[in-house]
Amino acid sequence: MRPATWLVPLGKWVAQGIGFFFVLTIISFLIVQLAPGDAVLSMLRIDTVAVTQDEIEALRNELGLNDPAWQQYVRFLGGVLQGDFGASLMTGKSVMGELSKAFPYTLMLAGATMAVVIVITFVLGGLAARFRGSLVDKGVAAFCTAGAAVPTFWLGLLLIDLFAVRLHILPSSGMATAAGLVLPTVALAIAIAPPYIKILRNSLIEASGREFVRAARARGVTESVIFGKHTLRDSLIPLVTILGVSLGSLLGGTVIVEVTFGIPGVGKLAVEALARRDYGVIQAFIIVVGMAIFVINLLVDLSYRALDPSISLKGAERA
Amino acid sequence: MSLLEVRNLRISTRRGLPLVKGIDFTVEQGEWFALIGESGSGKSITANSITDLLNASLTRQADAISFDGADLLGRGRQPLRKVRGEQIAYVFQDYQSAFTPYYTVSNQMHEMLKAHRSMSADKRRAMIEAGVEAVGLDPRLIKRYPFQVSGGQLQRLALASAVLLKPKLLIADEPTTALDSWSASVVLDELASIRAATGCSILFITHDLRIMNRYADRVAIMQKGEIVERGSKDQVVLRPQHPYTRDLLASTPPLRSDVQRLPVQGESARIQVKARPQTPTDTVADEPVLRAQDLVKVYGNGTRAVDGVSLMLPAGSCLGLVGESGSGKSTLARCLLSLERIDSGDIWLRDQHLNQLSGLALRSARQQMQLVLQNPNASFNERLPIRASLMEPLECIGRSSPGFLSVGDDPRKVAAALLDLVQLPAEYLDKLPNHLSGGEKQRVSIARAISTEPSFIVLDEPTASLDVSTQARVLNLLKDLQDALGLSYLFISHDLSSVHFISQHLIVMKDGIVVDDFDRTELFDSDRHAYTKQLIDLFEDLPSQVA
Structure with missing residues (x-):
């Protein structure tokens, strides 16, 4: 290059x-x-x-x-x-210190949620596309509708009620241990995943009807290679677009989930700062999260280029 | 024994709509068998069904599909996969999709060999390079991504990859339709030499009778899912039995005989217009409506798309502009319509110095020019009824009716009269564009273009996306309208025979330069440019037309 x-x-x-x-x-x-x-x-x-x-x-x-x-x-x-936003008007501690204490929690929650979303998306979206029109497809569609319709805080409360209060297998709040991550992650993932699942399902179906897929099949390429190499790659591009959007909003903190599960993340911090007019914290939040979203968009752009070589090559060199 | 035998093949949609209605055909060892038909005749799905490449929305039934003594019909997926690419290979029309755009051509050729043979990467590389060289291309080309390779070269690479494993049958589904005529002839010659070298059979699917005439041994004509005529090529070309075959043969504009109209079936009478238009600008004949001097258009990357072109369009005549894709002919059209700024040169629309106009004056000058584009699907808003799209130009210039109609000011009557001019019924006014066929939409585009009584109309490949018989009818219509209304056309196409049929004067463009410029009667003169002569060879007449 x-x-x-x-x-x-x-x-x-x-x-x-x-x-x-x-x-x-x-x-x-x-x-x-x-x-x-x-x-x-x-x-x-x-x-x-x-x-x-x-x-x-x-x-x-x-x-x-x-x-x-x-x-x-x-x-x-x-x-x-210099990374100095002054002292928090409330606590008197440095704003940057407050923010960097809260950020790891949000980062962990966002990372775990995205990982779960990606797994659910590929499993359910793949199944729905493979068995298009069947009961599996309809079941996945029902899951998507339900997931998108249920309010996250209510789902969170239900999960707490079931797993923490009744079954006592997971903690109800806080992130003292990794187990504390499970319920908020699940609640968030169920809320975020539905559009991913639908987009992957539809773009897989669309990709499998493309002319170049038929051309590969006509060359005798095996179905597993056709799916894994040709169809899947074509379907990833629309997915990456919304991935950037979701990751951005996850990093901004998901206040509802953080409050429901008592996680001291940046979302919770920002809302508390707003309520108390702690301007230093709000300013730091805007700049740090804004730059984080910029970096994510950059990564999305880079992964476009990795997925579709025509984006960086078109016009650069032509026959 | 035939190499391929297909008996009572039926293909229908899942809902039961029959698309192919029980056809039989065979392809013999080493022969070039052409399956001829227009879009929707079922020829492509017939080809795809042989190795079960149909979309999931179609179902296939047949009494037998046997290949080289083996039954292809009852086979499961796995054995059929081994047949594809190894024994039966395909080349499709859409060369851009011959390879997946996310991987290099080389990657996908290796992938194909891996699917059929277990051999070392070095051996594969040697085999691929030999194959690419065999179609006359540089092996370094395959390190590129498909979109970095030109159309003609990409189709040759697709051909090279199709014959890598020396298949016994090569199915070529309109392999040259999307290419310009020069690239097409290279691909066809390559195909012929592959057959000569390997002795493979070719099942060739096309709507182009010139190609059929030049290469095929045996022919079957398909119409609406049925084979209506079959026989040796000479038999079908010289003594066609079925009316549809005769219609197809008549639809190809001949270069050598001087016909006024193409003798296609089912055409209504010629257009009657009550009075010749008498617009104030309609003055002395022979006064040019459009004149261009030394036009130059340079793109940002330094390409001289139009490089010193001069031309003249006399009133009431048709100027034909022939050129391959990339010759700069569409850029030239956009410059003439002042849709694109020129870098130097002059354009006059009658006595207006077009390239010095701006603002309102330019807007009003643009009203005197109209454009009909190649793709009729893209030139209509699919949510608006035909009436709305048709009447839009008149509404824009604030007129109720063109001067050549005498039906009053009622918009509905005017619209109906315009449709009548292009031989469409008034019921079409309330239809949506997707209820019309491509040819019908192109007729509406033409009606729309003439509605404002423009000084001239640019027709940019107006028939390229139409079937041959539809194309013939549109060409006849354009000619009739010109006679009746005294229209001036700039007709742009890569199809020399269409341009020659409709134009009084022709110019030939190559790489942004006019290489030839002559009257239609001078086509066969000995001082034609070598490039024009090459084009004439590509469009040689069918034997039935020479007589």
Whole structure:
């Protein structure tokens, strides 16, 4: 591969990443500037001690809130670049510390969920496509409808009731052990998997009718190679698209599941921060999760290129 | 004993709609057997059914399908797989799909050999390289992905891979239909030399009677799921018995004899128009409606798609533009219609300097030009009834009726009169496009194009996606409309015989340059360009037409 074919998209991605980063910092900076209420007031009121106007002004000056907006932004940006979002107004601990404590939980939950979703998708989607129109197909369709229709928190509560309260085989909340991961993962996977299953089923069926599949069959290629190599690859492309979307929203935290199962992930952290106007945490959340989603989209783009060589080769070299 | 014998083959949809209604045929050792038919005649599914390659939505029944003394009908999947590729190989029409786009051609040739033989990778490589060289291609070509190889070369690679294991029967299903005529002739010659070298039989499926005439030994004509005529090639071409065969033969425009209309069956009378159009711009004859001088169009990657082309379209005549795919003929058309900016040169539409117009003036100039495209399916909004699509141009320019109709201003009456001009009944107005056949849709496209009384109409391969007999009827219609309404056409095609049939003057394009430029009567002159002469050879007349 000549370097040019790889360097051009690489340079584009880096430029996009930097641009996107600045947009995120500006948005998160403006959110605080434009938010109703006064951070200083809400900070001081927690203690329910009467404060004088002088004290408020003093704190404003101390926090630099009376400087022009651009100076505040530059200071903010400088902090962000060093990974410093200041201290959480609530706990007084560093925002980055809070976030990096919560992130592993979310990451683990997201990773485990995606793994389960992929397994369910290939098993059920594959079966439904293979036995198209049969009872199996209809059963899978029913599962998809039910999975998409059931509210996640309710499913979570049912699972807790059954496995934790009645059967006592899994913990009801927390992630002290790996077992704690099982119920939230299952609840999330059942909610997320249905569109995957349907898309894989339909694209498998579509792919198996493609002309190039018939051409391979006419060459005497075995059915297992046709499926594993030709049909499956063609079906993966639409799947990867929504994979990126789901993974992004999983990383943003799935508040409902985190709250239901008492998992201290980023979703829970962000919601609590919102409720208490802990702006530093919200700003950090926007930037970190935003960049994570950018990276995921990059990976999706890369896997497109791996799956379909025509994307990076088209136009580069033609006969 | 015949190599392939098919007895009482029936194919129907799962719902029971019969598509092939009990046909019998044989393919003998070493012969070139041509199965002729138009789209929907059942010829392709007949070919696919031989080794059970039909889609799951179709069912196959037969009294016998025997190959080389063995029964193919009762065989299970596994033994049938061994037959495919090893003894019966296929080449399909859609060369883009001959190989899966996600793997290199080489990968898929190895895959095929692995499926049939256990041999080392080196031996496979040697075998593949020899096979690719045998079809006259560079073995390095197969390291590419299918989409990196040109159509003609890809079809030759598909052919090379089909004959790697020296099959006894090669089934070629319209292998050249999607190729331009030059690539097609290379593929056909390759096919003929493979047969000569290996002695294999060829079951050739086509709708092109010229190909049949040049290569086939024996012929069967299929219509609506039945074989209506069969015999030796000479017998069928020179003494056709069935009316459908005669119709097919008559549909091929001849180069040598000067016919006004193609003598196809079932055509209604010629078009009657009450009065010749008298538009204010309709002045002296011979005044060119369109003139182009030294047009150049360079694409971003440096390709000179149109490289110094000059042409002139006199009023009321047809200028034919012949060229292979990639010759720049469609780019030229887009430039003339000012859908594409030219890099240098001048275009005049009557006395307007077209390439210097912009904004409103350009918009109003565009109203004087119309375009009919190759694919009639893509030029209609499938959710709108025919009436809406047909009347859209008139609505856009705020007129109620073209001047050549005298049916008043009622839109429905105008629409019905326009359909009548292209010989379609008024009931079609409320139909949706997918209820019309390709030929009927193309007729509506033509009606739509003439509705605004344009100064000229660009017809870009208007008959290329139609069956031969439909194509003949559309060509006749275009000619009648031109006579009746004094239309000016720029007719673009790779099919020399169609262009020659309809045009008064022809230009031949190759690699963005006009290589030849002549009146229709001068086609066989000795000073024609060598490239034109090659094209004439490819479109040689059928023996029935020479007489």
